Amino acid sequence: DTGVSQDPRHKITKRGQNVTFRCDPISEHNRLYWYRQTLGQGPEFLTYFQNEAQLEKSRLLSDRFSAERPKGSFSTLEIQRTEQGDSAMYLCASSPLAGGLGEQFFGPGTRLTVL
Amino acid sequence: GQQVMQIPQYQHVQEGEDFTTYCNSSTTLSNIQWYKQRPGGHPVFLIQLVKSGEVKKQKRLTFQFGEAKKNSSLHITATQTTDVGTYFCAGLFGNEKLTFGTGTRLTIIP
Numbered sequence: 001d002t003g004v005s006q007d008p009r010h011k012i013t014k015r016g017q018n019v020t021f022r023c024d025p026i027s028e029h030n031r032l033y034w035y036r037q038t039l040g041q042g043p044e045f046l047t048y049f050q051n052e053a054q055l056e057k058s059r060l061l062s063d064r065f066s067a068e069r070p071k072g073s074f075s076t077l078e079i080q081r082t083e084q085g086d087s088a089m090y091l092c093a094s095s096p097l098a099g100g101l102g103e104q105f106f107g108p109g110t111r112l113t114v115l
Numbered sequence: 116g117q118q119v120m121q122i123p124q125y126q127h128v129q130e131g132e133d134f135t136t137y138c139n140s141s142t143t144l145s146n147i148q149w150y151k152q153r154p155g156g157h158p159v160f161l162i163q164l165v166k167s168g169e170v171k172k173q174k175r176l177t178f179q180f181g182e183a184k185k186n187s188s189l190h191i192t193a194t195q196t197t198d199v200g201t202y203f204c205a206g207l208f209g210n211e212k213l214t215f216g217t218g219t220r221l222t223i224i225p
Contacts, residue, residue, distance in 0.1 A: 031211075033213075035215075040217075040218075041217060041218075042121075042203050042216055042217050042218050043158065043203075043213075044204070044214050044215070045213060045214065048211060050213070055211070056210070056211070056212060058212075062158075090185075091156030091157060091158070093158075101146065101163070101165075102147075102163065103160035103163070104158075104160065104213065105160070106157040106158045106159070107157065108156075108157050108218045109157055
């Protein structure tokens with residue numbers, strides 16, 4: 001399978017715990033995006049990378065959220081001290097093109113439930 | 116802020132009827148993309164519109180971008196059960212951040 005993969009697919013955690021999600025983009029895609037999607041809503045932009053450089057972060061991303069793409073390939077999204085409001089689907093997407101042009105290829109997402 | 120509004124939120128149609136969803140922005144868009152998300156699935160790219168007044172067709176799907184590049188529409192002719200899902204528009208405001216609409220959830224009555 002040469003698509004975008006995400007791990008884990010589901011995560012249940014208790015409030016206050018830290019969680020980390022992984023995204024493997026399509027190889028050679030230099031753009032990688034993270035989104036959050038809640039029920040009945042469209043995906044909300046969180047952050048994006050060009051290779052290993054994080055170029056923009058949404059104001060939605062509090063200090064408890066951090067994302068990395070250390071070698072310009074896979075990326076991780078960490079949420080510290082999780083809150084119930086963090087429960088959502090976290091989607092990763094990659095694209096080969098700069099400037100936001102062209103298709104973004106989405107992964108299957110990681111569904112986070114914070115108890 | 117930069118927002119993309121989408122209507123209607125839900126649409127139920129008889130199989131074979133047409134379907135249209137509309138997307139509006141208060142500010143000019145650089146381009147607009149459309150995605151489809153099946154129940155339990157992830158967004159899948161349908162098309163991108165860049166030029167003012169652009170119209171593109173994919174079989175039974177027709178996509179339009181307004182002259183002022185502030186609105187867009189997706190029209191499906193003669194819906195089929197495979198068209199079920201939520202259709203999102205996503206606008207680009209000159210940066211690289213896609214802003215998604217709230218989506219229109221299409222259900223088909225066989």
